[in-house]
Amino acid sequence: MANQKLDKLDKQILQMISKDARVPFLEVARICNVSGAAIHQRIQKLTNLGILKGSQFVIDPEKIGYETCAFIGLNLKDPETFDQVVEELKRIPEVTECHYTTGNFDMFIKIYAKNNHDLLTLIHDKLQPLGLSSSETLISFHSAFERLLPVTELASADE
Numbered sequence: 105m106a107n108q109k110l111d112k113l114d115k116q117i118l119q120m121i122s123k124d125a126r127v128p129f130l131e132v133a134r135i136c137n138v139s140g141a142a143i144h145q146r147i148q149k150l151t152n153l154g155i156l157k158g159s160q161f162v163i164d165p166e167k168i169g170y171e172t173c174a175f176i177g178l179n180l181k182d183p184e185t186f187d188q189v190v191e192e193l194k195r196i197p198e199v200t201e202c203h204y205t206t207g208n209f210d211m212f213i214k215i216y217a218k219n220n221h222d223l224l225t226l227i228h229d230k231l232q233p234l235g236l237s238s239s240e241t242l243i244s245f246h247s248a249f250e251r252l253l254p255v256t257e258l259a260s261a262d263e
Contacts, residue, residue: 119255125159170216173244177209181237
């Protein structure tokens, strides 16, 4: 999708809601010095353009029993099965991300498991039957940080 042109108000709204998705629209309107209706319209526009993809609560996997996070590079026996494999990966709830990649792997996934033994079971029982020629697993000890793309960078790049 082409880069969307955002005006100053769009960027200001994105900066505010990216910091706190639960900020009331009326507070955004007050700070932006526009009406609540204007904020609703802009949010709808940003959603329709695909810039905003909803809001959600973020659950800490460790707090619900998923102590192992891993990244797995996958190589397929038959590259023509990419679409089928992606659909099968979507059916595995522990797989939270899937990326097509360049380099040594056809795909790269992020997966959560209850522990290392559970990870082995997931790889053996759910991933291997997808038609892999090889895979490489990297276990994450701990995430140093995670963040969304900062809107402040977007704002300075467009102006």
